[in-house]
Amino acid sequence: MLTFNDKGIYCAQAAAYIDPWAPVERAIITHAHADHARFGSKHYLCHRDSVTLLKLRLGPEISIQCLNYGEEIDLNGVKISLHPAGHIIGSAQIRLCYKGQVWVVSGDYKLENDGISTPFEPVKCHHFVSESTFGLPIYRFPDLHDVESDMLSWIDNNKKNNINSLLVGYSLGKAQRMIEIAGKADLPIYAHGAIVNIQQQLIEDGYRLQKVSYASADLKKIPNPYIVVMPPSALHSSWMKKFTPYEVAYCSGWMQLRGARRRRNVNRGFVLSDHADWVQLNLAITATEAENIYVTHGYKSIYAKWLREQYGLNAVEVDTLYEDDLLMQEDKDDSIQ
Ligand SMILES: [Zn+2]
Numbered sequence: 001m002l003t004f005n006d007k008g009i010y011c012a013q014a015a016a017y018i019d020p021w022a023p024v025e026r027a028i029i030t031h032a033h034a035d036h037a038r039f040g041s042k043h044y045l046c047h048r049d050s051v052t053l054l055k056l057r058l059g060p061e062i063s064i065q066c067l068n069y070g071e072e073i074d075l076n077g078v079k080i081s082l083h084p085a086g087h088i089i090g091s092a093q094i095r096l097c098y099k100g101q102v103w104v105v106s107g108d109y110k111l112e113n114d115g116i117s118t119p120f121e122p123v124k125c126h127h128f129v130s131e132s133t134f135g136l137p138i139y140r141f142p143d144l145h146d147v148e149s150d151m152l153s154w155i156d157n158n159k160k161n162n163i164n165s166l167l168v169g170y171s172l173g174k175a176q177r178m179i180e181i182a183g184k185a186d187l188p189i190y191a192h193g194a195i196v197n198i199q200q201q202l203i204e205d206g207y208r209l210q211k212v213s214y215a216s217a218d219l220k221k222i223p224n225p226y227i228v229v230m231p232p233s234a235l236h237s238s239w240m241k242k243f244t245p246y247e248v249a250y251c252s253g254w255m256q257l258r259g260a261r262r263r264r265n266v267n268r269g270f271v272l273s274d275h276a277d278w279v280q281l282n283l284a285i286t287a288t289e290a291e292n293i294y295v296t297h298g299y300k301s302i303y304a305k306w307l308r309e310q311y312g313l314n315a316v317e318v319d320t321l322y323e324d325d326l327l328m329q330e331d332k333d334d335s336i337q
């Protein structure tokens with residue numbers, strides 16, 4: 001029912017693409033990250049909670065239809081529904097059912113409940129398209145509560161030394177998690193404009209999230225210590241230097257690799273991931289009971305081989321244009337060596 005072509009994951013029967021990387025007539029979007037939600041398609045279909053995020057990213061004029069989790073629509077006889085992926089707010093697995101055959105496209109996902117996005121739910125299917133961002137046995141992420149208390153004690157230590165704490169991570173998804181954790185530290189929280197915009201939009205949409213203020217030049221008048229949340233693009237910028245004295249920490253699943261922290265030249269790395277680790281990937285895939293697995297972005301060939309040998313699944317790797325971290329390739333090389 002689904003094929004993989006040069007524009008994306010295609011369902012000919014429904015005449016729709018899932019997360020296309022080229023403009024198409026009808027695009028079904030798993031989530032609002034830039035590599036999955038691209039500009040130029042005529043009609044978009046996504047989860048209700050992705051609508052404003054998609055408009056923020058692609059412009060307010062896009063044609064967009066939305067569904068709740070579990071709600072079903074029919075496109076030329078294909079029943080389509082969205083199910084929680086637990087990756088970021090509004091993220092969905094796409095389920096397509098035609099003549100008794102069920103396919104599920106995961107998008108990006110994680111099994112851990114981050115307290116912000118709707119937690120992942122396994123969906124039984126015959127064919128499962130899975131990401132494999134952290135599809136190597138070395139990726140076993142620490143307990144979220146431990147990461148949180150490590151972050152808070154780092155902030156607390158900086159506070160005692162009258163130093164500002166700078167937290168770096170993606171504007172959509174990671175930033176909301178960093179802000180919620182930082183909110184427990186009893187310090188003022190400022191953020192980069194890109195993050196404040198998203199935060200304000202989500203609060204307007206009804207999410208009960210911490211308010212953050214723009215980290216503007218006025219910070220000079222505000223006494224240390226405070227917290228600043230910023231995207232990777234601002235790391236080591238002259239804008240960042242305004243917050244001296246500071247310590248800076250990067251939040252990402254890649255921080256499990258020593259080289260990843262060193263390469264970014266930051267004081268600390270916290271393993272805070274929006275993707276499934278090795279254990280979660282295996283759990284999620286076996287829970288679908290699918291016999292056919294299509295492994296996309298990540299360690300796709302290694303992971304597909306593992307699924308064939310360990311579970312006897314009909315697993316193949318599939319090339320896509322999804323990438324979640326600009327520096328990922330270097331980190332990846334590091335992890336395989
Ligand atoms: Zn993503």
Ligand SMILES: [Zn+2]
Binds near residue numbers: 033036108131323
């Ligand atoms: Zn992705």
